[in-house]
Amino acid sequence: MTGVPAVARINQRFHLLFAGHVFTKEKMKNRLKNLAKRLMVLLIPPLYNTYMWLVFHTSRKTYNNLPILWEKTGRGENVLAAVWHQDGFISPFCHRGHDIVTMVSQSSMGNILVEIFRKCHFIPVRGGSSKGGKEAVSEIIGYM
Numbered sequence: 001m002t003g004v005p006a007v008a009r010i011n012q013r014f015h016l017l018f019a020g021h022v023f024t025k026e027k028m029k030n031r032l033k034n035l036a037k038r039l040m041v042l043l044i045p046p047l048y049n050t051y052m053w054l055v056f057h058t059s060r061k062t063y064n065n066l067p068i069l070w071e072k073t074g075r076g077e078n079v080l081a082a083v084w085h086q087d088g089f090i091s092p093f094c095h096r097g098h099d100i101v102t103m104v105s106q107s108s109m110g111n112i113l114v115e116i117f118r119k120c121h122f123i124p125v126r127g128g129s130s131k132g133g134k135e136a137v138s139e140i141i142g143y144m
Contacts, residue, residue: 037108045115052093073098078144096120101143103127103136 072079083091102117104110105128117124123143127136 037111041111041115044112045119048116049093049119052090055090056093070098080144092117092120092122096122099123101125101140103133103140106131 069079069081097120099121101123102125104113104117104124104126106126107128110126110128114124114126125136125139127133127139
């Protein structure tokens with residue numbers, strides 16, 4: 001093997017290791033992309049919770065009408081609230097533990113958000129403005 005260049009030895013080992021499997025550049029690219037998405041679903045939610053814990057415990061907070069909201073839900077009343085995208089980052093952490101039903105996109109980014117919402121004891125329903133929205137709204141109404 002001393003006369004064989006290093007690249008050729010690596011290629012030989014690769015072919016022996018994956019004998020019978022055809023890996024095109026596109027197939028490898030898709031596999032790496034899927035692996036990256038799965039890793040993000042595993043890693044981002046704990047990082048989010050850690051970061052939000054730090055932000056929550058080092059920030060001054062002002063609650064407007066929030067005690068009224070939790071009082072109503074405590075009595076078993078249904079409450080509907082809208083949260084815009086700019087507030088969506090902190091909402092799961094601040095309102096964790098209240099079994100809130102929320103709509104989450106069916107995109108791959110939605111997979112990450114579902115895990116964040118589940119860790120905060122939200123009930124995620126998949127759907128959005130372009131895909132599955134009507135079904136998601138029906139499911140949310142079913143919770144009410």
